[in-house]
Amino acid sequence: xxxxxxxxxxxxxxxxxxxxxxxxxxxxxxxxxxxxxxxxxxxxxxxxxxxxxxxxx
Numbered sequence: 001x002x003x004x005x006x007x008x009x010x011x012x013x014x015x016x017x018x019x020x021x022x023x024x025x026x027x028x029x030x031x032x033x034x035x036x037x038x039x040x041x042x043x044x045x046x047x048x049x050x051x052x053x054x055x056x057x
Contacts, residue, residue, distance in 0.1 A: 012047035013039040024054060 016039040020032045027035070038046040 009043035013043035016043075016047050016050045019054075020050070027054075 017036050020027055020035040020039075024032075035046070035050060039050075
């Protein structure tokens with residue numbers, strides 16, 4: 001179970017980092033850096049917050 005959660009967390013972090021840097025031109029450079037750091041530290045929670053704040057606009 002722990003391995004599945006780790007894989008989901010890794011996938012969430014990769015998705016946030018990829019989307020912030022390549023698919024979201026509205027973000028400033030500093031915002032992209034902050035999203036990247038947050039994705040590395042809090043992957044699943046960051047993915048949820050990123051989706052709600054950036055994708056549902």
